[in-house]
Amino acid sequence: MNTADLGLPVDVPSTALFTDQYELTMLRAALKAGTAERRSVFEVFTRRLPDGRRYGVVAGTGRVLDAVENFRFDEDVLRFLREREIVDEATLDYLAGYRFTGDIWGYPEGEVYFPGSPVMRVEGSFAECVLLETVILSILNHDSAIAAAASRMASAAGDRPLIEMGARRTHELAAVAAARAAYVGGFATTSDLAAGFRYGIPTVGTSAHAFTLLHDRERDAFQAQVDALGRGTTLLVDTYDVTEAVRTAVEVAGPELGAVRIDSGDLLLVAHRVRQQLDELGARDTKIVVTSDLDEYAIASLAAAPVDAYGVGTQLVTGSGHPTASMVYKLVARAETADPGAPLVPVAKKSSGGKTSVGGRKWAARRVDGHGIAEAEVVGTGPVPAELADRQLLVELVKGGEVTARESLDVPRDRHIAARARLPLSATQLSRGEPVLPTEYAHRRSGS
Amino acid sequence: MNTADLGLPVDVPSTALFTDQYELTMLRAALKAGTAERRSVFEVFTRRLPDGRRYGVVAGTGRVLDAVENFRFDEDVLRFLREREIVDEATLDYLAGYRFTGDIWGYPEGEVYFPGSPVMRVEGSFAECVLLETVILSILNHDSAIAAAASRMASAAGDRPLIEMGARRTHELAAVAAARAAYVGGFATTSDLAAGFRYGIPTVGTSAHAFTLLHDRERDAFQAQVDALGRGTTLLVDTYDVTEAVRTAVEVAGPELGAVRIDSGDLLLVAHRVRQQLDELGARDTKIVVTSDLDEYAIASLAAAPVDAYGVGTQLVTGSGHPTASMVYKLVARAETADPGAPLVPVAKKSSGGKTSVGGRKWAARRVDGHGIAEAEVVGTGPVPAELADRQLLVELVKGGEVTARESLDVPRDRHIAARARLPLSATQLSRGEPVLPTEYAHRRSGS
Incomplete structure (x- = not known):
């Protein structure tokens, strides 16, 4: 990064330590096991909106892009990890050269979301994607919680x-x-x-x-x-x-x-x-x-x-009673190798104790009625139905490690106003209720 | 600050912009009116604990000391303030040389507090003290809210x-x-x-x-x-x-x-x-x-x-339902001049609409019973009663602008355990209730 930026009181030289230790220990174990380079797809979504809320608001996307770009392990950080014996030398070598080289797609900032909406999708090697979990969730969970409260206040x-x-x-x-x-x-x-x-x-x-x-x-x-x-x-x-x-x-x-x-x-x-x-x-x-x-x-x-x-x-x-969104970052598919052509295998936690996920790399689209008003959030794997092809919600944010979707803050602000205006009128009721759109799953059946 | 510290991903070069604009406009008006140098006393306190909580926990004190030390207006910041026309040239001149030169006393970090406890007291010119309001409150309100939740969890x-x-x-x-x-x-x-x-x-x-x-x-x-x-x-x-x-x-x-x-x-x-x-x-x-x-x-x-x-x-x-403390930073006394010998006049908001404060520069002490268990938080102005002299809660943190009370993080951690242990047993009940200690006011009567 530009060292002149260090004068900015809200920048930080690296975002790499905004990371839970287990991301690094998983990396360490995967490197040793030879699985670290498996092509992987992680998705960010929430299983539910805060109690009674009608819609969520994606915010922080621009900050995520900054964080991914600045995610670097410099000498001080590597020394810390070595001294604490958090990782081994092989992992330190990997981290010293770390630079995200994968792709990120997501709902554009300011867009609304619902339970199950794949608001962000991160693809690359397991190693490069798993490290980003904590900082991506920190940003999206905080910023989206605030934006949702702001949107309700702005409506009122x-x-x-x-x-x-x-x-x-x-x-x-x-x-x-x-x-x-x-x-x-x-x-x-x-x-x-x-x-x-x-x-x-x-x-x-x-x-x-x-x-x-x-x-x-x-x-x-x-x-x-x-x-x-x-x-x-x-x-x-x-x-x-x-x-x-x-x-x-x-x-x-x-x-x-x-x-x-x-x-x-x-x-x-x-x-x-x-x-x-x-x-x-x-x-x-x-x-x-x-x-x-x-x-x-x-x-x-x-x-x-x-x-x-x-x-x-x-x-x-404080998000008007809901200071954080409950977005999670889950591995939903991975290949057996690093080869971009290797087939992706959908994966999901399956324990009976709750917190289950839907496996597979997903698309999402918002189906509208004859008046252009949204009537469902449709989430699926496999081919996108023709009638939803131009209603897709995910856009490219990062390609091959390069940010491709920077925008000034007025763009998501205007986008949010437009997106909210296309929701059913009950979206802006302040009273507690169900999400204003149902989420429908359109999954590819095995063998189809 | 040491530029080597810029490698730390959680440091920021200056804390001066973690400030609400009105602090600077007040400064600007006071400079013009000739009142900016009046000796002033600000106090941080809360009117209430979060609903149902039995005690608060002071946290963030060490971070406040860092923030005060790093509170500087560099060229980039001054240019921003000039371009936005937030302040005039006289104010920019003042800010360019800003350095807190006053005194700060407060409850030591980890100590418990109650409604009305003067958890921090900042003394100096109006100009130098008013600028610190926002950053001090940000830190204490956030960190104390988290520490209070942590303390309840640790008890449990x-x-x-x-x-x-x-x-x-x-x-x-x-x-x-x-x-x-x-x-x-x-x-x-x-x-x-x-x-x-x-x-x-x-x-x-x-x-x-x-x-x-x-x-x-x-x-x-x-x-x-x-x-x-x-x-x-x-x-x-x-x-x-x-x-x-x-x-x-x-x-x-x-x-x-x-x-x-x-x-x-x-x-x-x-x-x-x-x-x-x-x-x-x-x-x-x-x-x-x-x-x-x-x-x-x-x-x-x-x-x-x-x-x-x-x-x-x-x-x-998220502070287990209470993500922020409700501490405020209020001018409680000021002199007519900058002279350290000038008498302090107690001041307080008096509108009938609530949010009134108690004027005057305060001391605080925790009265204990015969078994060393706390029985009241006593807050007063004027001389400290002899029987409370060695039970005083405020300690010196900054003297003449120099931090005098740095400590490693284990000290407030141990202090909190000790302070909580001296509260009545009902302090650690998880059920909702009143503050476990009453706050008693021992104010000097006029003319006494």
């Missing part, structure tokens, strides 16, 4: 913009990924400067209660903020008495005041009162921003309130 | 070791911090190699179902693993039929087989059957490791089962 907010402000409620780098996933899911801006720096997401923010408390009078704080940031700024009006603060705010900034922010109390009631007061004071264009432990339900309940924007923190970065 | 597990294996269920760098927090909370090992590399936490891991599926027969997979990793390895026995796998495992490895892992099914039932089978096969010292969506309740329910170690993933890294 309608045309009103959503501000992501949850950095303080999650790990400092998870926060950057959360802001990115929130943007994919429909948020407009973030408070997180690292997310603005790294991903170009628009950033916002004006002041906290501390700023008012720093000054001798609320009026002094407002004056200081307007002097520095202009009349278009957003003044926080709930440090002492909201009514008095709104009056002072308009006195200080005039009717050109950009917005007031309310961060506590009964937001429905207070928003109505503040709107009325602002209108009476002639500040008809001054907006109202609310920010207090909002989730999609609270946002929906404010639909009729005179609110212009929502700031969402905790509930966004 | 008793003497049996816990393996942290949740990396795939959370952001790849949150995973590293989660492994660290889990260790502080009582876990023994982690699967996450980056956590082993960065923090020296012991790492473990052997194989997944994919390794069995890669091979033509389960026996081949077991043989390959034993050949590479020795008879002391842990074989995963639930890919096909558990009984058959256990028989094969002992045939391949002999009675010296280290352990078998069960990752699905009714663990209580299966563990009993497997133990009986292993004993009948003469593999009396072969251990049983269980790993399947465990949480503290599942661990407790296996107390009577013949299980030797637990692997915990999802529920650990």
